[in-house]
Amino acid sequence: MRMPRGWWRSKSTPAKIELYTRWSYHFFAVFEIVLFGLPVLARVPLRFSGWLFAALCGHALLTTATASRAVDWTRGRREQPLRIMWTLGAVTAVFAAATLLVTKAQPADSDYLGALGSLATGAMGVGIGTVTLGMRRKRWMAALVVGFAAGCLTLALMLHAAPDDAVMAAFALMLFPGFMVFAAIFSVWILNAVYELDEARETRARLAVAEERLRFGRDLHDVIGRNLAVIALKSELAVQLARRERPEAVEQMIEVQRIAQESQREVRDVVRGYREADLGVELTGAQGVLNAAGIACEVRGETAGLPTEVQSALGWVVREATTNVLRHGDAGRCEVGIRVLEGRVVLTVENDGAESEETENEGAEDVGTENDGSQNGEASDGPPESRGSGLAGLRERLAAVDGTLEAGRVRKGVFRVVAEVPLAANEVTA
Structure with missing residues (x-):
């Protein structure tokens, strides 16, 4: 059978x-x-x-x-x-x-x-x-x-x-x-x-992906657009000062070098996703995308008052989990819950239709296990920007705030992602 x-x-x-x-x-x-x-x-x-x-x-x-x-x-x-x-x-x-x-x-x-x-x-x-x-x-x-x-x-x-x-x-x-x-x-x-x-x-899912790409393009433009304009102006000023043999030209080029390095770092942060993400915005966006794709999505819990670092880390968990629900399996419903329990925040994302996505999610789980060494503070091979993404990337983001991530099937056809972040270092603000 x-x-x-x-x-x-x-x-x-x-x-x-x-x-x-x-x-x-x-x-x-x-x-x-x-x-x-x-x-x-x-x-x-x-x-x-x-x-x-x-x-x-x-x-x-x-x-x-x-x-x-x-x-x-x-x-x-x-x-x-x-x-x-x-x-x-x-x-x-x-x-x-x-x-x-x-x-x-x-x-x-x-x-x-x-x-x-x-x-x-x-x-x-x-x-x-x-x-x-x-x-x-x-x-x-x-x-x-x-x-x-x-x-x-x-x-x-x-x-x-x-x-x-x-x-x-x-x-x-x-x-x-x-x-x-x-x-x-x-x-x-x-x-x-x-x-x-x-x-x-499928069209709605593609439109959601296209909208995300546009958002990424806007973020990238916001990050480097102003810096490139400043670099162009300061470079032109340095050329004019150098032609006049003014010593200030060296200072201008040093400033250009500093801005270029800052721009490189900011672009790297955008690509790696370390810019701060608002958890409430991510939950609303995930609910809209899943409902548009024909997946009933229910969100429970409040995000008001959570520290910025916690919201940013959990926001990326919501985004990655939503992507997995859309790409893998044949989900009909998805439940997202936020709870504050004994000094920690617990985010749960649970969806059905996990039979066909089991292999890929288990594969991502294995990738995350292999990277446990880097998450515990040990040296990893290569720079941070060369590390993996998916569940392994989420573990890295959560490790920065001493959080943990668990993912897997909890019962037949149901897949669950649970992320926990402690609030000891950052108390909940009123």
Whole structure:
């Protein structure tokens, strides 16, 4: 059971709906054989029941192939299967006509006329419903149903059936096919709507990423824009002073060097994310992004009064955890909680849909474990800007304020990130 469940959970929601729609029409073929074909074998004389049942099985197989190709056409994977749709329509008409001919050849008091009538109705319903699965215009669908009913009425009158009986039979033959046409319309509408919603969710996620990139660009401009302007002005002044052989030119270039080094440090801080982040802003932004992506997000707790260093460190935990929820798994809900307990702040981010994200998160957990040495104050290889990101980067940020981070599955399908930061060094302000 583990492999089928894993195969099913690995599929996206639109893929699941498509698979459900496709196999629903495959089961309609089984439904057609069991509900309408078996009574014919049991009640109709053998000289008719054998070939009628065989023809019905062939008709069911043809409806299965038509439904599969029609669903592919609905999703734009192939051209409209007009040839097989015409074939199914013609086979359905011939089969219904043959069944009516067999019905007419039987005595009026035969006890198996009802089975033959149900056989014709069932074949028409499944056949017409499958054909309309590959159509878009509702007028053509309605014309198909009315056309089959009119054909049955004409054939019944040609076989000298009573007009009242012929009209009632034609009306009855419109009910089940009409229901199947409605089912086809509704199935295609649901399938397309789910795919469109999924595309809209991806678009919103991409827009959120683009907005974050714009924010980063603005931060980078704010950091180095003014400094570059100052560097340009002081360099121009130093050139003019040097041409006049003034000693102040050296002082100006020293100032340029200082500003350049400061700019380098500030850019490094932006890239590494050590600029102060407001926890309240990050929580609001995370809730907005997750809700826009179709993930119900609930935020509990207050951030007012927390020290700046604590808010900055926990703000980056919220941002990284939100990114993981968006990128990994198939979450439907996310809960974020802030609590102040016994001199420490506890941030909890918990989301469902963690089956598919388990491997990547566990991989990030392993990366963080490897970096424990640098977090405890030991020397690390390379400068700070060369260290990793993700959960390992969060541990580094939290280590700067003596905080800790735990991440992993807490129960089936649920992933939780818990960050704790002590308040001993910085008391909560009023």
